[in-house]
Amino acid sequence: MVWIDLEGTPDLTIDFEANWTGILRARLVAAGCSVKANEDAQEISPKYFNVEKRRIEAKPRVVRLSRELCCPAAHQAGFDLVRVKAEPGRIYGRTRPRI
Numbered sequence: 001m002v003w004i005d006l007e008g009t010p011d012l013t014i015d016f017e018a019n020w021t022g023i024l025r026a027r028l029v030a031a032g033c034s035v036k037a038n039e040d041a042q043e044i045s046p047k048y049f050n051v052e053k054r055r056i057e058a059k060p061r062v063v064r065l066s067r068e069l070c071c072p073a074a075h076q077a078g079f080d081l082v083r084v085k086a087e088p089g090r091i092y093g094r095t096r097p098r099i
Helices: 016-030 041-054 073-086
Strands: 002-004 010-012
Touching: 016 041
Parallel strands: none
Antiparallel strands: 002 010
């Protein structure tokens, strides 16, 4: 927001905390997280960094199966789906943009 005083010189007023909160709120929403409208920077900042820290990078992986692993038949299709998506490095579930 820019204000111009009576002498014609601009006064620049910037609310860094509100800008920071807005940026983090938008990134959390884009990542699929819910953010309350009344959350301030003190609440949103740790939430954002927690999400960023736990994010799994999409990259090809080697899947090694133990000989002792026994997947119940009811879960075999889901297990196979996770394995097939993990090997080439696709993101699970909905597409989540990098924050």
